[in-house]
Amino acid sequence: MKKAKETLVSFWDEMHKWEVRTHERYKPENGGPEANREVAKSELIKIYDDFLTEKERKTGRLAGPDAGYPPEYDPINESVIDIVEESNKVIFETKWKHPVSDFFDERHKFTLKKSIGGVEAR
Template structure:
């Protein structure tokens, strides 16, 4: 399999699993409450992170407080790859996420992937701010 195809497949697999996690977690939070489901949600999230993200301490973000809302942040139907650039063991993926209820609202993201032990893993995520004309770090 060529490198770009492997990167795309890994990214979309991550996005699909995160979407399923978000939809299920939001449903359970609505049904039984965040307090009653947060531990299970966190355990399920750890499995996804271990499979798709580089191994590093992530004190902020969903891992510390497993949150999910609507619309889901990850959705392979709403977030499409616009560009991939590969430099050795590092790849940059730029995506465009379009709000499912408002097609005029879009967000541009930049993900960094690293090749580790023969496998492409997500390492960082950034969001583009058009007003500030800069990229800002986003936590997974």
């Protein structure tokens, strides 16, 4: 369980760094999305390759990599509120709180697959 949570937090951290970098690059004074989309996409693919399993996703997010404020992934503002362990996976339910607006939060679910020797993919 500890390894699964460490993996999830590592994913959040990498995605957060990507979002912050990409948001800055997408500003008009830095060339905007048009000039930076391919770099953002290649960086995102690397993160996906490191953390996600190969499968079709209902919310396939790679079509147009976008980043705004506040970052969607933020290890500081996201906390685990429930953990369900099954034979082949661990499901984390989390709550993300907006960094400025106290009245706004979102709930997410992250499924991590178990593998021999640890956590395989998310």
